[in-house]
Amino acid sequence: MKNEILETKDGLFTVTVTVNGGKTTLSVRNSESLLDALRRHGWKGTKKGCDTGDCGSCTVILNGRPVLGCLTPAVTAHNGEITTIEGLGSVHEPHPLQEAFVEAGAVQCGFCIPGMILSSKHLLDNNPKPTEAEIRRALDGNLCRCTGYVKQVEAVKNAAAKMARGRKK
């Protein structure tokens, strides 16, 4: 939100955001979190877990950095660029990370996975060959109650290797 005053209409603000590459306007309540606003507008891949900033399920990439949707007032994302899990790949053309998570058996109940994949994507975008310690640090804020994190760390490693091979081709 830069040099702009948002107008309220029936208690709703219209914020302009770019979600997964498409510019759009969202009608949001001033009291609404970005997480709730995204879900209400159909981006339900962003999961609502703890609502206290502890679990990482609601991680989205806002202006190039993973943030927590539950602690971001939606109006403060005005003019922002957002990537949600829907922006990564599709069923027919999954992102290498999505493929690697499935192949490694890193997905059990799946609730933490959108956040985990977005945190991993940010890691690989900035550090294409992370060490295991770097992967674990990047996933510090994404809690999983099903697995022991082993498979997910493996999945990120595999995705990194696969993406490196893709770049060489």
Next chain:
Amino acid sequence: MPEFIAKPASLKELWKQLPSLPSSRRYLAGGTDLVTADNAGADHSGCWIDIGDLPELRAVKETASSLFIGSAVKISELERSAPVRKWCPVLSAAIPHFASPSLRNMATLGGNAANASPCADGVCALVAEDASVLLALKDARRRLPLKDLFTGPKRTALKRDELILGFEVPKRPHAGAYFKLGPRARFGISKAAVALAAEISGGRVKRAAVALGSVAPVPLYAARTSAWLAGRELSPETAAEAAELIKSEVSPITDARSEAAYRREMCGVLLSRALESAAA
């Protein structure tokens, strides 16, 4: 969340808007404390003023004698800042212990200080760095030693509407360490934390500053232990004596996160580890 969120584009605009905003107003920086409090029903502000993008608060600037860190610079930006790594080794050591990567993309040192929790990792490190805090209320500016900003748990010397502009750390080469004990290795609130800044020459401490988190009503500057350390040889005996001394300087309580006696004991352990790492 309040019905009203204001977002001034500059400090000048902020001071202009201020009188027209609802009286129960608070500054919103990264939101990681304030929005959490609000979600838990503990914040009843009628208005938040989003200062997170104010350009005046978003810079890290070096002068001849000090480093200025804007209050709204994200913790993750500090993580990548070369001057911060160079001049604030305690803060740099504390950052990996500061919440999680996504929260570090949101949280700020200004919010960490204004929230005034005794467990604030960033603030505790900055106190050891001998930081001053720069405050502004319209045209009135003042500066305080950061340790004097805190008057109690979640209480500060900030006046109504007074804004934290940033922090100033003197440019003095020193070693730094931050040792924190939480429920997990990472991403947890501390049971006890020790921040140590030390100027060391020839195996001797020239000057030391020790600050502690979660073991007093405020992020605690340990004045007696810091003074005692000056001039001492860096040895296991010194570490052992300092560890005893620090235990008499803290006043931990028993709460949901830990027990008073354990916390007190751990202050000694963490300080001797910090001194050991500074000697290495």
